Amino acid sequence: xxAFIASLLTLGATRTALVIGSLVAATSGAVGVFVVLRGQSFxxxxxxxxxxTGAAAAYLGGISPLYGFIGVxxxxxxxxxxxxxxxxxxxxxxxxxxxxxxxxxxxxxxFMTQRPNPGSGPVAILFGSIFTVDPGVTGPVALFSxxxxxxxxxxxxxxxxxxxxxxxxxxxxxxxxxxxxxFMLAIAVAVEESALVAGALLSTALxxxxxxxxxxxxxxxxxxxxxxxxxxxxxxxxxxxLAYQSYAWPPLDRGWPVSFFIVMIVLLEYLLSxxxxxTRQEPATRQVP
Amino acid sequence: MRNLQPVAGQAQPVLELAGVxxxxxxxxxxxxxDLSLRPGELVGVIGPNGAGKTTLLKIILGLLRPDQGxxxxxxxDAQASRSLVGYVPQSYTPDPDLPLTARDLVALxxxxxxxxxxxxxxxxxxxxxxxxxxxxxxxxxxxxxxRLSGGELQRLLVAHALISEPRVVLLDEPLANLDLRxxxxxxxxxxxxxHERGVTVLLVTHDMNPILGVMDRxxxxxxxxxxxxxxxxxxxxxxxxxxxxxxxxxVRVHGRILVVGGPDVEALTCTTCxx
Ligand SMILES: Nc1ncnc2c1ncn2[C@@H]1O[C@H](COP(=O)(O)OP(=O)(O)OP(=O)(O)O)[C@@H](O)[C@H]1O
Ligand SMILES: [Mg+2]
Numbered sequence: 135x136x137a138f139i140a141s142l143l144t145l146g147a148t149r150t151a152l153v154i155g156s157l158v159a160a161t162s163g164a165v166g167v168f169v170v171l172r173g174q175s176f177x178x179x180x181x182x183x184x185x186x187t188g189a190a191a192a193y194l195g196g197i198s199p200l201y202g203f204i205g206v207x208x209x210x211x212x213x214x215x216x217x218x219x220x221x222x223x224x225x226x227x228x229x230x231x232x233x234x235x236x237x238x239x240x241x242x243x244x245f246m247t248q249r250p251n252p253g254s255g256p257v258a259i260l261f262g263s264i265f266t267v268d269p270g271v272t273g274p275v276a277l278f279s280x281x282x283x284x285x286x287x288x289x290x291x292x293x294x295x296x297x298x299x300x301x302x303x304x305x306x307x308x309x310x311x312x313x314x315x316x317f318m319l320a321i322a323v324a325v326e327e328s329a330l331v332a333g334a335l336l337s338t339a340l341x342x343x344x345x346x347x348x349x350x351x352x353x354x355x356x357x358x359x360x361x362x363x364x365x366x367x368x369x370x371x372x373x374x375x376l377a378y379q380s381y382a383w384p385p386l387d388r389g390w391p392v393s394f395f396i397v398m399i400v401l402l403e404y405l406l407s408x409x410x411x412x413t414r415q416e417p418a419t420r421q422v423p
Numbered sequence: 424m425r426n427l428q429p430v431a432g433q434a435q436p437v438l439e440l441a442g443v444x445x446x447x448x449x450x451x452x453x454x455x456x457d458l459s460l461r462p463g464e465l466v467g468v469i470g471p472n473g474a475g476k477t478t479l480l481k482i483i484l485g486l487l488r489p490d491q492g493x494x495x496x497x498x499x500d501a502q503a504s505r506s507l508v509g510y511v512p513q514s515y516t517p518d519p520d521l522p523l524t525a526r527d528l529v530a531l532x533x534x535x536x537x538x539x540x541x542x543x544x545x546x547x548x549x550x551x552x553x554x555x556x557x558x559x560x561x562x563x564x565x566x567x568x569x570r571l572s573g574g575e576l577q578r579l580l581v582a583h584a585l586i587s588e589p590r591v592v593l594l595d596e597p598l599a600n601l602d603l604r605x606x607x608x609x610x611x612x613x614x615x616x617x618h619e620r621g622v623t624v625l626l627v628t629h630d631m632n633p634i635l636g637v638m639d640r641x642x643x644x645x646x647x648x649x650x651x652x653x654x655x656x657x658x659x660x661x662x663x664x665x666x667x668x669x670x671x672x673x674v675r676v677h678g679r680i681l682v683v684g685g686p687d688v689e690a691l692t693c694t695t696c697x698x
Contacts, residue, residue: 287539291535294523298528304486306510306532354527354569
């Protein structure tokens with residue numbers, strides 16, 4: 135196994151894929167725990183789609199899609215949070231911002247396909263391109279990851295408090311509106327990073343999957359964050375390794391998309407946590423006559 | 424934890440409301456509320472649905488600003504003295520999957536408002552253990568909060584509210600959805616909070632009967648107005664009749680008090696009888 139990973143690391147493309155994939159998985163895994171606990175999965179998913187509009191604009195403008203994803207994602211996140219302060223309104227606000235951005239995105243993607251040489255741009259934006267991602271974005275992705283994790287560390291206790299009991303947190307002097315807004319920024323950056331890597335359509339898997347498994351398997355928020363990061367890393371490393379292997383599978387020398395493997399592993403983690411949970415609860419249910 | 428013994432003859436009020444008036448959505452909810460509570464006093468807040476009980480607590484917490492009037496806690500403006508007030512909200516039900524133990528929840532009451540991580544420390548742990556022990560929650564300290572019974576959760580929320588050593592604790596319907604035994608346990612615990620620790624307690628409940636034995640005074644709310652005094656002073660035909668604005672019967676049977684009457688008989692009956 136070690137030799138196999140060593141051989142993966144010697145290849146330029148897989149090395150970039152592993153490094154960027156790990157950064158993204160760790161960030162999404164940590165943020166994802168709070169997304170799951172706060173019931174913000176829909177916003178998290180929508181932000182990935184919203185980001186594609188930015189990525190398409192960046193592509194048309196000739197700059198790195200990373201900045202398109204992050205720029206528009208942050209704006210979208212701020213929009214959602216300002217429009218819908220309370221949880222119930224937030225879903226509606228998310229839907230409105232999402233439709234608006236998807237409308238613009240559809241137009242931009244149309245422009246992309248009408249260009250003389252559309253290449254793989256539209257596909258890369260929608261489905262991710264961890265193997266073809268420009269190694270030059272490693273630095274910026276690392277920087278954004280560090281910023282998100284730092285923000286999460288600073289927000290940690292007030293965010294836990296606000297998540298657990300917003301009313302009491304507010305009464306205890308937690309600026310809950312500011313905490314929620316800053317956390318929305320963290321979600322936006324984490325999701326857009328992973329949209330770049332796993333693809334906008336699949337970034338939700340990295341955000342929600344490892345986190346919802348980790349939440350079921352742990353008793354403390356801190357433990358859930360740590361486990362979620364580990365499960366995310368596992369999915370990316372295994373996914374990259376399997377994608378590398380798949381060059382030997384039919385159709386020969388083409389390789390299966392890495393996003394497929396990552397999402398399947400995440401799904402497996404989630405299903406295992408459901409099953410584990412079911413068997414743990416069983417004794418209690420059996421006591422009922 | 425600090426143990427504030429009520430000093431005999433201590434006259435300095437902990438909580439004062441003067442001429443408080445609140446409107447929500449353009450409708451007056453509370454008006455002309457005056458009260459002055461002493462340290463270690465347990466006050467039951469009673470009134471029908473929509474009487475403004477939760478609103479009153481939010482005013483004291485500084486979560487709502489009154490349109491008129493003053494709220495002072497420990498001699499300071501309510502906004503500036505949040506750390507002096509502990510709060511147990513109405514109907515709190517954590518998600519069963521929430522990865523948070525009883526101990527974690529109580530610790531949030533201690534330092535959950537501070538930025539960053541907690542560095543733990545023996546002192547912090549000792550404080551949390553002491554609070555858990557004091558409310559009798561040690562046996563389930565490491566259980567996830569989402570899987571506790573209603574009575575266990577209420578005792579825990581009391582520990583959570585007490586651990587920051589407040590001068591005033593506000594409990595919104597802590598007896599709702601509890602069976603009689605759990606009600607008695609929570610009532611006894613809240614009595615100790617006031618009378619052993621000297622914390623002023625405002626306890627909101629629909630039914631005054633479970634707390635008749637521990638409450639020092641009653642704050643009766645109806646139609647946005649309040650009457651404060653001992654049970655014998657307030658729960659009377661004339662006083663409540665004036666508060667509700669129509670005829671009221673106060674019936675005492677087997678040591679229980681029933682408030683009955685008016686056009687809204689059903690609702691009134693249920694504010695004072697066991698379901
Ligand atoms: N945000 C709001 N906007 C408008 N009206 C409000 C708002 N919050 C409460 N009210 C109104 O204020 C009145 C008092 O509400 P409050 O929640 O204080 O009642 P309560 O005595 O706690 O009732 P319950 O026993 O049902 O908990 C109600 O008529 C309610 O409809
Ligand atoms: Mg209420």
